[in-house]
Amino acid sequence: MKLELKNVSFGYKDILLFNDLSYMFKGPGLNVLLGPNGVGKTTLIKIIAGILKPYRGIVLLDGEPLAKGSAAYVPQDNELLPWLTVWSNVELPLRIEGVDGGERRLRVLRALESVGVSSKASMYPKHLSGGERKRVAIARALASNAGILLLDEPTANIDPGGRKSLWRILRDIAREKLVIVVTHDIGEALMEGEVIHVMAGRPSRIVETLMGGEGAWGQLRRIVETYYGG
């Protein structure tokens, strides 16, 4: 699976965030987008998700323009609709897609079970913890059959135990899907990501690609000094 950004340009008002950005993510795998605040990490995944339209350029999946709904997006906050139960939240992309009732039920149930929240199906999001809400949002992405999963700061405001279990779930999903996680937590990115893409500059671009895991820790000091002004 190849997700390609081709000559993408985008900005807000008078700030040009990306100018002719071309880059390729390869999947399946757990990719982490790392970079200082304001560098455009969230904007980049919103462009991939089809939420923001670039001024110029295109996003391709295996050489074809990426269709809407092919990349499931989990925002940092407000990841679930508060007036829908857990079940209905997970079911929503399937309803939008027009999947029939029987198949819908099966896919929702499987997705909820795969992230361990099937017992919460009838609850409303306000009664869930931060970690549970994220897992439900991931279940929604799984139910939708999207090949790409985009998550914006998924571990923000989650306790260490919840973070560990969330990364475990993401690693499992990344065996079959292309998972791109945005974070500004350098330690977490180096530790948990399989491939780390470092964003920097203005206009912003992906300046470095590293392999994650224990060995990546040696890069921590250099990354902080080079890209975070530390």
Added chain:
Amino acid sequence: MGSAEKDSGNILWRLKYTAYVALSLSVFIALWYVASSISGKPYMPSPASVAFKAYLEAFQGNLIDNTIITLKRVLTALAIATALGFSTGLAAGKTSLGSRSLRPFILATYPIPHATLIPILLWILGVEWSKIGVIAMITYYPIAVSAMEWSMRTPRDYEDLIDSMGGNFMHKILYVTIPYMIPGFLTGLRMAVSVAYAIVFLAESFVLTGGLGAYIEESWHRLDYEGVYVGVVTLSILGVTSYTILWLLEKAYRSKFM
């Protein structure tokens, strides 16, 4: 907070609230009693004589019939105002055409003193529908403005979610905008209901064809002081009850989802 603690907190809150309502009602009736005793005038009857009159009117007179007539007019007008206010407010808040055309129209015509249109509406809509028409016209505004403002405030994140699922404009309206704007819409409806009972009095006392407004007006002409008070109190009870029901609905919605 555990659910047992939450439940006991809710019960405590309900008890406190009921106690406050009972207390303020008692203070009001006591003050009325004192005012009536001090003045000694026939136009300031005591709460007891008004209550007795209400009892007689309910069982022997036409108080209940008039109350039903008024309620029918108010509810019909509110149904019309809600259908129009909700849809135009939503269109003004969420579509570019609505924002360019309906939004300025709603905001520019809001301050017009619509009650002065009763005589003109009487020619256009006839005796019965002019009453409903003027209430609908006046209650339309708080509903439309609240629907417009709240639909404009829909959090971007929720709409982004629908976008990323490949959803269209109608999916956003159905799954995000409408559920999000319901509490704000209920606030607008609550404001509209308070106004509706004031306007129904004006409309019904303009041409007397039944209803509590006509009942008050006729009692006033007969110098039936208790009758006037019975009409006013009944209208007030209707207003307070409707307001409270909507307030509780809004509170229940907010506490369930928000």
